[in-house]
Amino acid sequence: MTTVQSPPAPPTGLRPRVVARTGLYAVLAANAAVVAWFFAQAGFASNALIVLGRLAGLYGALLMAFQLLLVARLPWLDRRIGMDRLTSWHRWTGFGVLWTLLAHVVFIAFGYADSSGMDPVSQVVDLAETVEGVLRAVVALAIILVVGAASARYARRRLAYETWHFIHLYTYVAVVLAFTHQVAAGTTFTASSAARTYWYTVWGLALGAVVVGRAVLPLWRNRRHQLRVSAVVPESDTVVSIHITGRDLDRLPARAGQFFLWRFLTKDRWWQANPFSLSAAPDGRSLRLTAKTAGDGTAALRRLKVGTRVFAEGPYGAFTALHRTRSESVLIAGGVGVTPIRALLEELHGHAVVVYRVATDRDAVLYDELRELARVKGAELHLVTGPVSPDKLAPAELARLVPDIADRDVFLCGPPPMMNAVLASLRALDVPGPQIHFERFSLAG
Structure with a gap:
């Protein structure tokens, strides 16, 4: 890795x-x-x-x-x-x-x-x-x-x-x-x-x-990099990863945490552009996105064939390590929002605590990768499972998981209701605003 x-x-x-x-x-x-x-x-x-x-x-x-x-x-x-x-x-x-x-x-x-x-x-x-x-x-x-x-x-x-x-x-x-x-x-x-x-x-x-x-x-x-699908890997019944290769990807200015607007140039999808984050830090050789089924368009990703041409607009987004203010960090992910979090963990320097919130263990997409990456990086990893109520990322719970959270950068990505709740918890814990990093990817379309 x-x-x-x-x-x-x-x-x-x-x-x-x-x-x-x-x-x-x-x-x-x-x-x-x-x-x-x-x-x-x-x-x-x-x-x-x-x-x-x-x-x-x-x-x-x-x-x-x-x-x-x-x-x-x-x-x-x-x-x-x-x-x-x-x-x-x-x-x-x-x-x-x-x-x-x-x-x-x-x-x-x-x-x-x-x-x-x-x-x-x-x-x-x-x-x-x-x-x-x-x-x-x-x-x-x-x-x-x-x-x-x-x-x-x-x-x-x-x-x-x-x-x-x-x-x-x-x-x-x-x-x-x-x-x-x-x-x-x-x-x-x-x-x-x-x-x-x-x-x-x-x-x-x-x-x-x-x-x-x-x-x-x-x-x-796109003319320069000539992107193509190199592999389609199901991660679960509802989540799939698409691996993409191309020319001179080491010269593509993409960073962990960013996203592209992806068009897969097939007969039934060439006109659709969907925002998906990179789920692995760019390594100069390939890119990877991981998407959850949310309709016919994303469900069709499983049927993509190796060699399919890809038109990607981007990279976009400020959800990157460029905005760090502290040497240590907390990464909080909810559901498939783990994709940019997993990529960020790969790039971030310094001690990190990862909090992954899902309903059940089966919903923890890319968890094996995350666990291995945390081991290699010396990061703490907390898998938090259970129903929405009671709030398991309430101020007291976050303070228990990360006692020094106010002294760390916090990177947050997940469904809007979860993000709103966590942002409220961070304010209650007096985490300074400049240390809180998040992006509402639903606006990217």
């Missing part, structure tokens, strides 16, 4: 997540300042409502460009922040876009109506008929309203992912329409060639990041 040792992170060093988050905030703040400067340079309208409306439109568009950056899947950001958090920030930024653009329309409508004597609705209709680009802006806002409604928590829980995703794709249409409206009708850009150049640069970089991160980089990596 090959293990990869990683040096302990210096406790006083800047945390990668903080560096990346600060960088994103700085980029947004700097561009907000530049937008305000160009806006002031163009001069102000006599009507205060029109001034507020134009500024709200500019900042709404800037937030829209920032949204694109958040979901571009750029490796530097993803490794430091994680796709789940970036996706969450994208969602909340989307509501910021919605409200700023609504404010833009309302202020502009009432501002111009105050000058013309029309009612606000008639004023919007008149602007759409007489001013270049305004009709495009109205259509863009309508699309954003539909996407915003579909992204609201109530609707999101009731829509199939495929339906929600299809609706969400229309955001790109809204982006194009809103951008062309601004450069055609925005006084900030019609008055200054420098402002237009700046705006084209901002949007070119944002859209370019999406193209590079979500298309160019995956296509290039």
Whole structure:
């Protein structure tokens, strides 16, 4: 068994997540300042409502460009922040876009109506008929309203992912329409060639990041590595491991704890992409994922044939040893969430305690491997079995298993209810937030 040792992170060093988050905030703040400067340079309208409306439109568009950056899947950001958090920030930024653009329309409508004597609705209709680009802006806002409604928590829980995703794709249409409206009708850009150049640069970089991160980089990596299934190994009645080989895998920047979006290029599966974590630390020769049956798609993994071509997007995720703050760690896994935990144990340096929570001994996937790896690494391994209630990972139980848990990094992966319960226990045990590492892989789709 090959293990990869990683040096302990210096406790006083800047945390990668903080560096990346600060960088994103700085980029947004700097561009907000530049937008305000160009806006002031163009001069102000006599009507205060029109001034507020134009500024709200500019900042709404800037937030829209920032949204694109958040979901571009750029490796530097993803490794430091994680796709789940970036996706969450994208969602909340989307509501910021919605409200700023609504404010833009309302202020502009009432501002111009105050000058013309029309009612606000008639004023919007008149602007759409007489001013270049305004009709495009109205259509863009309508699309954003539909996407915003579909992204609201109530609707999101009731829509199939495929339906929600299809609706969400229309955001790109809204982006194009809103951008062309601004450069055609925005006084900030019609008055200054420098402002237009700046705006084209901002949007070119944002859209370019999406193209590079979500298309160019995956296509290039898959062409380079030529991934194929090398073995299909049933681990239990409901769990299967897929072994994958390819070319130059030592140059694939994957780490233990990360995941890929996997497409197996068969007639009935090529269009499906599923997020599965690596269940073994990358060794430069092969990759392994381990999946539990959760529907027809994952059940079909057992029928994959050796030699099947694989298209993998990634690696993604910040659930790695890059974020360690202590030399010793606790790894807590629930069910098939043991897959990235098992890979992490292989890579982590320093003493580790592994807590594996399952309903019964039969549910302990990869337990023999985990036990042997713990023996080789000198780690403690606790298999915790039994029904959900009473909570066997409550604060008192965790403190009994790991008395010094507050002095260790904690890596956590499992079903959402279990993760929520363990996070509550960790807070009750006063484990500092920077020492708690987890990722909600359900958001990766």
